[in-house]
Amino acid sequence: MSTMAKLKHVLVIPSPAQGHVTPLLKLSHCIADYGVKVTFVNTESIHAQVMAANPGLDDESHRIKFVAIPDGLETDEERRDSTKMVDSVLRVMPGHLQELLEQVKQQSKGNEDEQINFVIADLTAGWALEVAERMGIERAGFWPASVSTLALTLHIPKLIEDGVIDNKGCALKNDLITISKDLPPYKSNDLTWSCPQDPTMQKDFFRCTSAIPGYSKHSTSVLCNSFHELEASACSVIPGALPIGPLIVSASLFHLRGSLWSEDATCLNWLDQHPAQSVIYVAFGSTTVFSQEQFYELALSLEQIGRPFLWVVRPDLTDGLVTEFHDRFLQRVRNYGKVVQWAPQEEVLAHPSVACFFTHCGWNSTLEALSNGVPLLCRPYFGDQFLDRSLICDVWRVGLVVVSDENGVTRRHEVRTKILAVLGSDEIRANCLRLKEMARKSVGKGGSSLKNLQGFIKDMIA
Numbered sequence: 140m141s142t143m144a145k146l147k148h149v150l151v152i153p154s155p156a157q158g159h160v161t162p163l164l165k166l167s168h169c170i171a172d173y174g175v176k177v178t179f180v181n182t183e184s185i186h187a188q189v190m191a192a193n194p195g196l197d198d199e200s201h202r203i204k205f206v207a208i209p210d211g212l213e214t215d216e217e218r219r220d221s222t223k224m225v226d227s228v229l230r231v232m233p234g235h236l237q238e239l240l241e242q243v244k245q246q247s248k249g250n251e252d253e254q255i256n257f258v259i260a261d262l263t264a265g266w267a268l269e270v271a272e273r274m275g276i277e278r279a280g281f282w283p284a285s286v287s288t289l290a291l292t293l294h295i296p297k298l299i300e301d302g303v304i305d306n307k308g309c310a311l312k313n314d315l316i317t318i319s320k321d322l323p324p325y326k327s328n329d330l331t332w333s334c335p336q337d338p339t340m341q342k343d344f345f346r347c348t349s350a351i352p353g354y355s356k357h358s359t360s361v362l363c364n365s366f367h368e369l370e371a372s373a374c375s376v377i378p379g380a381l382p383i384g385p386l387i388v389s390a391s392l393f394h395l396r397g398s399l400w401s402e403d404a405t406c407l408n409w410l411d412q413h414p415a416q417s418v419i420y421v422a423f424g425s426t427t428v429f430s431q432e433q434f435y436e437l438a439l440s441l442e443q444i445g446r447p448f449l450w451v452v453r454p455d456l457t458d459g460l461v462t463e464f465h466d467r468f469l470q471r472v473r474n475y476g477k478v479v480q481w482a483p484q485e486e487v488l489a490h491p492s493v494a495c496f497f498t499h500c501g502w503n504s505t506l507e508a509l510s511n512g513v514p515l516l517c518r519p520y521f522g523d524q525f526l527d528r529s530l531i532c533d534v535w536r537v538g539l540v541v542v543s544d545e546n547g548v549t550r551r552h553e554v555r556t557k558i559l560a561v562l563g564s565d566e567i568r569a570n571c572l573r574l575k576e577m578a579r580k581s582v583g584k585g586g587s588s589l590k591n592l593q594g595f596i597k598d599m600i601a
């Protein structure tokens with residue numbers, strides 16, 4: 140990779156969650172490839188988790204320096220309380236970031252290369268853009284979800300003004316929501332701040348989401364982890380959107396993408412022992428929580444399908460104790476099922492023996508599946524996952540949805556039927572291969588995303 144004329148020092152700051160840290164760290168690796176110095180700022184608790192789970196990440200300090208600032212909370216228990224977390228982050232983190240920037244400025248007096256002269260902030264932590272602007276530092280936003288989600292988010296003030304949603308983010312009518320004639324309408328149950336199982340969380344989520352249109356005014360461009368060909372109409376309604384995805388890191392840096400938990404690589408050897416396109420991969424991201432009942436239904440569906448499966452069961456995947464059930468289940472499926480606590484997901488999805496991906500439709504998981512041409516089975520849990528499901532199933536037609544019953548539980552019969560339908564669909568597989576090729580082109584030489592990224596970096600260091 141060529142080194143540009145005048146080097147800069149960029150500070151990159153994600154929101155404190157897996158789905159935000161990973162894409163921004165990938166972006167940091169891409170930027171560092173151009174010889175630009177990167178300081179990556181996590182909260183202290185995320186920093187500790189990332190360092191513990193990724194031995195060797197510190198050795199990257201010649202390319203990326205990892206720095207931590209407090210989030211103002213003492214325990215993980217407090218961090219699981221969304222109201223406490225949002226209040227605390229907004230109260231203390233802007234001040235800590237400003238102190239950090241001032242400290243670097245002091246320390247780098249007389250050494251221009253060390254001075255931080257650009258900030259890239261997750262728009263969900265858009266207060267960092269306000270800090271940068273106050274301090275006269277150039278900046279850009281970053282959006283870790285789909286451009287379609289960003290378009291809806293930036294239209295929140297208009298949706299409230301037009302009486303489409305109330306000021307708590309609830310849809311006032313059951314109609315389709317149109318924000319532009321150039322963009323297909325959104326379903327009223329695809330609102331991206333929705334948390335059906337937890338009204339308090341929805342309130343906090345909407346409070347954060349509705350701040351984003353204001354934050355976005357502090358930067359002229361928003362780097363998006365998507366590609367133009369995938370979401371052309373959504374890109375067209377956001378003038379500053381710069382799609383640069385799907386963000387990927389070279390295989391040599393795979394282990395440095397910032398997992399919060401240690402990746403269990405034994406599943407890759409296990410996958411090696413299976414024929415091409417035979418394994419059902421099941422993973423619901425970093426935050427999904429299931430009731431005991433839902434957990435049992437999923438486990439029993441995988442058991443009854445009887446095909447090889449790899450299932451990521453985080454220690455906190457359920458809200459009740461399932462150890463006894465889980466142990467008996469593992470015994471029964473030991474000849475065809477493998478369960479890990481956290482997988483190297485991108486390698487798993489790139490593995491030839493994976494046949495389909497049963498997912499919660501988090502945006503990173505969605506893009507990782509699309510980039511590898513893997514058909515999806517969708518069981519969204521909260522937030523933008525509902526809209527991602529609609530894009531996957533209705534727009535790109537690369538997957539099917541599993542529906543829940545009147546108690547919100549997805550039953551084993553439904554899972555079984557839909558998994559078999561996904562596995563048997565030639566149309567879905569053909570669409571997957573088409574999108575995989577489009578994704579590959581967009582980040583390849585002359586591709587739309589690579590051009591956008593190169594143009595951005597050129598402007599940044601000019």
Ligand code: UDP
Pocket residue numbers: 157158159161398422423424425426427451480481482483484485500501502503504505507
């Ligand atoms: N992931 C992983 N191992 C797992 C499960 C997930 O590395 O066992 C990664 C996955 O590759 C993705 C991220 O965690 O990059 C999850 O982000 P996503 O946006 O899909 O979901 P979230 O966790 O934010 O709900």
